[in-house]
Amino acid sequence: MSQEPMKLDPAPSYVHVVWITAGLSCDGDSVAITAATQPSIEELVLGAIPGVPRIHLHNPLLAYQNGDDFLQIMHDAAAGKLEPFILVVEGSIPNEKIKQEGYWAALGTDKETGQPIPTCDWIDRLAPRAQAVIAIGTCAAYGGVHAMAGNPTGAMGLPDYLGMSWRSAADIPIVCIPGCPVQPDNFTETLLYLLYQFVGRAPMIPLDESLRPRWLFGMTVHEGCDRGGFYEQADFAKEYGSPKCIVKLGCWGPVVNCNVPKRGWMAGIGGCPNVGGICIGCTMPGFPDKFMPFMNEPPGAKMSSSAVLMYGRTVRALRQFTQASLQREPDWRRPTTELSTGYTPSWNLPKR
Amino acid sequence: MGARKKVMKEGPERKVDLVTDSPPDSIVEKSWDPITRIVGSLGIHTKIDFAARRVIECHSTSSIFRGYSVFLRGKDPRDAGFITSRICGICGDNHATCSMYAQNMAFGVKPPPLADWIINLGEAAEYMFDHSLFQDNLVGVDFCEQMVRETNPGVLERAEHTEAPHGGLHGFRTIADIMRALNPFTGTFYREALQMSRLTREMFCLMEGRHVHPSTIYPGGVGTVPTVQLFTDYLVRLLKYVEFMKKVVPLHDDLFDFFYQALPGYHEVGRRRILLGCLGTFQNPEVCDFQYQTMPAWGEAMYVTPGIVVDGELITTNLVDINVGMRILLGHSFYDDWAGGELFVKNDPLGNPIDIRHPWNQTTLPRPQKRELGGKYTWVMSPRWLDKRTGEHLALDTGGGPLARFWTTALAGKVDIGYVKATGHSVKIVLPKTISLPETELEWKIPQWSNTIERNRARTYFQAYSAAAALYFVEQALKEVHAGRTKTWNEFQVPDEGIGCGFHEAVRGMLSHHMVIRKGRIANYQPYPPTPWNASPRDHFGTLGPYEDAVQGSPIFEENGPDKFKGIDIMRTVRSFDPCLPCGVHMYTGDSKLLEVRHSPTFGMGALHGKQTP
Numbered sequence: 003m004s005q006e007p008m009k010l011d012p013a014p015s016y017v018h019v020v021w022i023t024a025g026l027s028c029d030g031d032s033v034a035i036t037a038a039t040q041p042s043i044e045e046l047v048l049g050a051i052p053g054v055p056r057i058h059l060h061n062p063l064l065a066y067q068n069g070d071d072f073l074q075i076m077h078d079a080a081a082g083k084l085e086p087f088i089l090v091v092e093g094s095i096p097n098e099k100i101k102q103e104g105y106w107a108a109l110g111t112d113k114e115t116g117q118p119i120p121t122c123d124w125i126d127r128l129a130p131r132a133q134a135v136i137a138i139g140t141c142a143a144y145g146g147v148h149a150m151a152g153n154p155t156g157a158m159g160l161p162d163y164l165g166m167s168w169r170s171a172a173d174i175p176i177v178c179i180p181g182c183p184v185q186p187d188n189f190t191e192t193l194l195y196l197l198y199q200f201v202g203r204a205p206m207i208p209l210d211e212s213l214r215p216r217w218l219f220g221m222t223v224h225e226g227c228d229r230g231g232f233y234e235q236a237d238f239a240k241e242y243g244s245p246k247c248i249v250k251l252g253c254w255g256p257v258v259n260c261n262v263p264k265r266g267w268m269a270g271i272g273g274c275p276n277v278g279g280i281c282i283g284c285t286m287p288g289f290p291d292k293f294m295p296f297m298n299e300p301p302g303a304k305m306s307s308s309a310v311l312m313y314g315r316t317v318r319a320l321r322q323f324t325q326a327s328l329q330r331e332p333d334w335r336r337p338t339t340e341l342s343t344g345y346t347p348s349w350n351l352p353k354r
Numbered sequence: 355m356g357a358r359k360k361v362m363k364e365g366p367e368r369k370v371d372l373v374t375d376s377p378p379d380s381i382v383e384k385s386w387d388p389i390t391r392i393v394g395s396l397g398i399h400t401k402i403d404f405a406a407r408r409v410i411e412c413h414s415t416s417s418i419f420r421g422y423s424v425f426l427r428g429k430d431p432r433d434a435g436f437i438t439s440r441i442c443g444i445c446g447d448n449h450a451t452c453s454m455y456a457q458n459m460a461f462g463v464k465p466p467p468l469a470d471w472i473i474n475l476g477e478a479a480e481y482m483f484d485h486s487l488f489q490d491n492l493v494g495v496d497f498c499e500q501m502v503r504e505t506n507p508g509v510l511e512r513a514e515h516t517e518a519p520h521g522g523l524h525g526f527r528t529i530a531d532i533m534r535a536l537n538p539f540t541g542t543f544y545r546e547a548l549q550m551s552r553l554t555r556e557m558f559c560l561m562e563g564r565h566v567h568p569s570t571i572y573p574g575g576v577g578t579v580p581t582v583q584l585f586t587d588y589l590v591r592l593l594k595y596v597e598f599m600k601k602v603v604p605l606h607d608d609l610f611d612f613f614y615q616a617l618p619g620y621h622e623v624g625r626r627r628i629l630l631g632c633l634g635t636f637q638n639p640e641v642c643d644f645q646y647q648t649m650p651a652w653g654e655a656m657y658v659t660p661g662i663v664v665d666g667e668l669i670t671t672n673l674v675d676i677n678v679g680m681r682i683l684l685g686h687s688f689y690d691d692w693a694g695g696e697l698f699v700k701n702d703p704l705g706n707p708i709d710i711r712h713p714w715n716q717t718t719l720p721r722p723q724k725r726e727l728g729g730k731y732t733w734v735m736s737p738r739w740l741d742k743r744t745g746e747h748l749a750l751d752t753g754g755g756p757l758a759r760f761w762t763t764a765l766a767g768k769v770d771i772g773y774v775k776a777t778g779h780s781v782k783i784v785l786p787k788t789i790s791l792p793e794t795e796l797e798w799k800i801p802q803w804s805n806t807i808e809r810n811r812a813r814t815y816f817q818a819y820s821a822a823a824a825l826y827f828v829e830q831a832l833k834e835v836h837a838g839r840t841k842t843w844n845e846f847q848v849p850d851e852g853i854g855c856g857f858h859e860a861v862r863g864m865l866s867h868h869m870v871i872r873k874g875r876i877a878n879y880q881p882y883p884p885t886p887w888n889a890s891p892r893d894h895f896g897t898l899g900p901y902e903d904a905v906q907g908s909p910i911f912e913e914n915g916p917d918k919f920k921g922i923d924i925m926r927t928v929r930s931f932d933p934c935l936p937c938g939v940h941m942y943t944g945d946s947k948l949l950e951v952r953h954s955p956t957f958g959m960g961a962l963h964g965k966q967t968p
Contacts, residue, residue: 118415
């Protein structure tokens with residue numbers, strides 16, 4: 003990818019954010035962004051960050067408008083009357099081709115037919131006009147829970163629907179910010195990055211092969227987990243509630259790309275393995291099927307945790323030995339009449 | 355249709371035909387789809403008589419189907435909590451908790467007491483967060499200056515000159531000042547509430563790991579590491595919220611009382627028969643063992659009492675009775691009938707017969723089709739509760755959650771933990787001294803009506819109730835830690851065969867999970883959240899769902915005529931129930947074999963032609 007800034011021409015002073023929650027979703031990502039503080043949604047809406055366009059947010063959860071008034075914004079965007087805009091898609095994309103009639107997911111009513119407008123139609127109308135498209139949450143990114151084996155709707159992720167190599171009007175790939183739900187700041191920070199990019203203050207957003215921002219998803223849960231030290235010492239929890247490494251209780255952290263243990267869930271608080279929750283791999287394209295049953299030890303963990311056993315026990319023993327010595331104060335700290343610190347007072351020095 | 359439109363209202367007080375003599379051109383169809391500022395996808399379709407200023411018909415529709423129960427089928431029962439949490443993006447943890455309760459019953463495991471206190475603390479934080487965000491960032495906008503200016507300029511004018519009775523407490527001199535503070539994003543109180551919704555989510559994350567799909571909730575207990583620090587971190591945040599509540603409750607009282615005052619008759623908006631259900635929340639670990647046989651006792655020991663209130667009378671607080679009376683009717687929804695399908699549970703563990711239309715026995719067969727308001731029009735089914743006394747299938751609502759919780763708790767008069775006390779006719783909440791405000795006692799009193807304003811008022815009081823109860827839970831949890839009882843999880847075996855049910859209060863009302871295990875796998879799993887109760891369509895008896903019922907027949911106070919009509923009174927009514935549509939529309943236990951057997955062409959034709967099918 004080019005490292006040249008790819009700004010919109012002309013550089014915008016505001017950017018609309020058109021948000022569809024009408025995929026197969028729980029709206030958990032819309033709710034999550036109200037928790038963001040780095041930056042917060044009100045900072046973006048009120049233009050409180052210097053040097054970037056402010057956003058006009060059109061999200062059904064937070065919208066002032068209602069019904070037709072809200073839908074008009076979507077119609078305007080589809081007709082090219084609302085520019086520039088970023089399209090945010092939340093929820094898995096159902097397959098509407100697998101049934102005779104009706105709909106799995108829809109938003110608003112078609113005035114002519116009186117029937118609901120399928121969400122897929124909205125995506126088809128809006129995506130080609132968007133300067134960037136964000137798939138928020140694992141459902142929109144890769145299909146997620148609703149795309150689980152045995153599902154009736156044929157659900158999939160947005161890149162499955164539009165194609166992995168799809169590019170926006172500004173030649174930006176789909177930006178996937180997985181997480182079930184999305185870690186709040188991961189979204190607002192990515193949105194901020196795109197705003198910087200739009201005004202030429204950042205190069206093309208760096209994405210990995212699963213279309214995730216690299217700076218957010220480049221490390222594994224385990225690499226950022228504060229329980230990693232227990233793993234190194236082969237000290238594994240045997241029951242939930244233990245502060246030790248929980249890989250044997252179902253944690254997939256060593257092989258899952260996610261920054262949550264490092265960043266916390268919000269304000270540095272919460273997370274998964276760092277606070278006692280097994281990582282169930284919710285940021286991964288293979289979620290959830292490849293991680294179930296969640297509470298079983300991952301097959302790979304059996305091998306790797308056995309492999310570290312010898313090394314881990316050895317370093318733990320050595321460290322315990324060293325630590326035992328470090329736990330003792332030096333022996334000169336006592337209320338005796340003799341000073342035994344090794345100090346030689348100058349007034350006792352023999353005269354030259 | 356003619357000008358004379360009959361509208362049936364249920365209940366002894368309003369069981370009258372509302373007949374309009376207005377000219378035909380005064381009756382206008384108005385729809386709102388999507389309803390924003392709620393969670394999920396909801397449409398409201400009405401006919402309004404602008405001459406009589408009244409809604410004469412209402413249909414509630416939902417346009418998304420996901421199918422949770424189908425992909426749960428055949429899965430490891432322990433996965434149910436992780437998966438069902440994803441039903442809802444604002445109260446997912448309520449599902450995880452409810453599922454964990456159902457699993458505890460099915461697996462025969464009682465978690466250590468500390469686990470129950472930790473969950474109570476997490477769920478209390480969820481109520482504090484969710485009600486705060488919904489009340490002041492979503493519902494609040496319907497009462498904000500910008501909205502009132504557009505819908506009722508006369509009311510705004512009056513608000514400018516009306517002093518807020520509790521201005522000294524909350525800092526806003528006039529009612530219009532409160533309204534301005536609620537303007538989205540620019541309003542100071544809007545932003546303060548948003549920030550408080552974050553603080554309370556931090557409290558939630560301390561207990562349950564992550565919001566809104568928790569990482570530390572397991573059958574048998576929790577994975578949260580119980581340290582002194584954990585509870586300190588929670589407590590200091592809680593006390594900030596306690597202080598906030600001392601301003602928020604009087605602020606909302608001022609705002610809501612003003613609407614009654616400024617618009618005489620406003621109590622009729624969104625009013626329906628008093629038919630409230632609550633399944634109880636906050637377990638008492640001293641009593642609760644999660645066994646079905648003892649459920650009446652531990653249900654009544656909860657710190658919010660379960661119960662059903664009909665016409666102001668508390669007819670039961672017994673969770674077994676409530677469970678046995680549950681019925682899932684197809685209503686006018688996009689599903690085929692499963693009558694004659696598999697009876698998973700014939701009798702409950704106490705020997706009570708379980709109906710084919712009970713969630714334990716539900717097999718749901720989705721059939722996507724065209725939407726016909728006279729026929730099938732929604733993905734939501736019609737849960738009802740069979741009142742044994744009368745044989746009526748009651749369309750219970752949750753009052754958005756808090757109204758039903760308070761009503762049952764107040765009447766039952768069982769809860770008394772110092773910070774909160776049920777009196778038999780009210781609920782007292784004592785908030786201790788905080789950094790700048792003295793000890794404050796609040797009292798929620800049973801209102802005259804089950805209506806839009808009282809649903810909203812109860813919400814703000816329940817925020818205070820949750821905070822007060824959480825103070826007690828912190829004390830109890832610390833007692834365990836100080837005594838060295840820090841175990842948070844107990845081991846269990848998944849049985850080959852078993853059943854379980856979990857009862858809880860999602861933020862917006864009663865939540866149940868019913869599970870059947872066969873060969874160690876999920877054979878049937880049916881979650882029933884509040885929204886199917888509230889958002890349900892007409893059933894085959896012709897009984898309207900609660901949104902429909904509350905809107906239909908409701909007067910209109912908006913000053914705009916049909917052209918600029920915003921439907922604000924209708925929006926306020928629908929939002930007063932705290933709609934959460936993702937919860938409404940996942941109920942589907944697919945069985946491809948059954949689907950083929952049960953698919954009859956005549957049935958499909960009937961649906962197309964708008965015939966009602968039970």
